[in-house]
Amino acid sequence: MFEGLTGRLGDIFDKLRRRGALTEEDVSAALREVRVAMLEADVALPVVKDFVTQVRERAVGKEVLRSVTPGQQVIKIVHDHLVEMLGEGQDINLNAAPPVPILMVGLQGSGKTTSTAKIALRLKTRDRKKVLMASLDVRRPAAQEQLKVLGEQTGVATLPIVPGQDPVAIARRAMDTGRREGYDVVMLDTAGRLSIDEELMAEVAAVRDATKPVETLLVADAMTGQDAVTVATNFNDKVGITGIMLTRVDGDARGGAALSMRQITGKPIKLLGVGEKIDALESFHPDRIAGRILGMGDVVSLVEKAVETIDKDEAEKLARKIEKGQGFDLDDMASQFRQLRKMGGMSGLMGLLPGVGKIKAQLKDAKIDDGILKRQEAIISSMTKKERKNPDLIKASRRKRIAAGSGTTVQDVNKLLKQFDDMRSMMKKVQKLGKQGMLRGGMPGLQNLLPPGFPGKGGGGGGWRP
Secondary structure, three states, X not given: OOHHHHHHHHHHHHHHHOOOOOOHHHHHHHHHHHHHHHHHOOOOHHHHHHHHHHHHHHHOOXXXXXXXOHHHHHHHHHHHHHHHHHOOOOOOOOOOOXXXXXXXXXXXXXOHHHHHHHHHHHHHHOOOOOEEEEEOOOOOOOHHHHHHHHHHHHOOEEOOOOOOOOHHHHHHHHHHHHHHOOOOEEEEEOOOOOOOOHHHHHHHHHHHHHHOOOEEEEEEEHHHOHHHHHHHHHHHHHOXXXXXXXXXXXXXXXXXXXXXXXXXXXXXXXXXXXXXXXOOEEEOOHHHHHHHHOOOOOHHHHHHHHHHHOOHHHHHHHHHHHHOOOOOXXXXXXXXXXXXXXXXXXXXXXXXOOOHHHHHHHHHHHOOOHHHHXXXXXXXXXXXXXXXXXXXXXXXXXXXXXXXHHOOOHHHHHHXXXXXXXXXXXXXXXXXXXXXXHHHHOOOOHHHHOOOOOEOEOOOOOOOOO
């Protein structure tokens, strides 16, 4: 998300940083480029005009133009105004007598049903809430069955399906069940249409009136760009929404919807769907998003993701093993690959790292993709237990066998073994830190899991270090 905008803004601000002093003309020229970059990122024109006007007012002040680091000052002004534009981060409001009704609305195909299950799972696991999901979609074939299947996958209860009931009757039955069976939250997944129509709005409004939801969340596809803003405006005007969840933000390189929706509707973006997995859900933090847009990375989210996904037992087991001097083997390396994939893989982590926007070309050349991790795991799986414990046994004939067994090449096997040697050398250094040093590292040697040629590795030229 924001990939194109991040790259363009990075180039613009690099020019400002290189200037020892700024004139008003320098700032105006930079903001003209910012305007074009935001429009190309599909940000709504009124939002762009307001953004550029307000940034210019702050950036041409004497204290900025005469500052010791005027370029950095302008960047800070842009960052601060981005945060203002995106609004305050807000979580789902559960401050009401249970069961708290949450109404999910949006167009068909926006990911509403999956998003309902994602939020329900989050409320169950993170907030320890007892959640009931109910599908009010009686029009789309198998819509109710889809939510039932998602409920089985997540371990979240779903309202039993009664054929022939209309959406309002289903909603009332869901709320009654929630009260009788002691549920904390009832999530109501409404029907969508391929486009906004009066029948859709009337149906949603009827459900709203019958259930009095505490939250009415609009689920919008980020990849639809300014169309998502139009959808948000219509739903807000005719039904009244309390917040927005953007889906498919991992596939949207522009990010214009996120930058426009809060400003135009006045309603907060509360959640981001960042992948197909049922747990691929993030809270919306404006300050962190602004940092990502400006290429500053999002280290806080990276750390949170690590804390949530890294298996502490496995980390402690590895720490004890290294501490006792038993050595790091290929089974341990495979475990590190699995941990990395749980954190979202290479593609999921790259956008959170500071400065990655500046090295996109190098990343492309290094062919960073999550398939690399799967291939490397396949190579290790094709080794015998003895080979994994003692990689020094793996000579030419064994390498050919392993390559054939994993569907890779001997060169791929050689690269993996080289990475392993780098990690083993690093682990010997980590051993001197003791157990606490190992645990502080979380995933020690992460940079050595990166493919050869990755910026920051040997020959890459002083890039990122975890």
